[in-house]
Amino acid sequence: MKKFSLVIIAIVVAGSFASAHVLGMPDVTTISVNCPAAQSILNQIQKADTGSRINRGHDYNEMLDLMFAMNARLSVNKIAAPALTSLALQFEQNLQKFRNDYNNYDDIIASALDIKCTNRPIDFYNKLEMVRAARDLLRQDTVILSQNIDNYYTEFNLVIEEAGRW
């Protein structure tokens, strides 16, 4: 049993060392030499993304308010639209997910910028991969939110048609 445990531990340790380098990673020397410039570009991307996040957040909030206002107005006019209520809530939940994912992305990119990359190029590149994954998650969130908005509009048109309005 002891020997078996030692074998398992040895396999796990060897595996952790084997995965220290990301496949497709550039040469370590290349990273070490060019990473200060890469960090400078990352810094600019982070700042641009902050502005973009604020603008997006403003528009998403405006869209959410528009959805809630329309749902209330339909209710006041005695037009049943439970699907629209559900879609608005779904949009709100996905919007919150987008906010959380952005906070996570910002934390990761900040930690990538904090690394002394000339001394720790592998750590920097691994962190860069994490930044890319977090950013891709943000992209997916914006796609989902866009679909939510389209679905709401489609359903809205159906409700208006069924209600005999223009």
Place this chain on the structure above:
Amino acid sequence: MVERIKQFGQWILRHQWPVFIITVMIVATTLTSISLWLYQVGGAVKLDLSRPGYEKVRDDVKGSSDNTKPFSPTGTLDNTALIDFRSRYETITTRLDQMNNYDNTVMSDENLGLAIGPTVTEPIE
């Protein structure tokens, strides 16, 4: 115990001004600390453009400059209201479509200047 409390009360009465200043400083420090903690934990710090280095980004941020009233949740649902709703919807979606969608092309190795030289193709044993 009661005697001690009385003595403490008399001490405060004899040193009202310093006690007042110290109390105000403690309250201010506590409330400021709570505010800063909320600022960090709530994520507001990530969107604060007043930080150094964000001067250029401030110009790109579109504020709530249009003074149009929000869409009313009450009232009749006539053609005017429907046109208003559709117009607002189109405006917002057009703005969103023109925005940065967090595409990862900008973070490629080529764009970051990391793509020069040989790449690792197998895990290092």
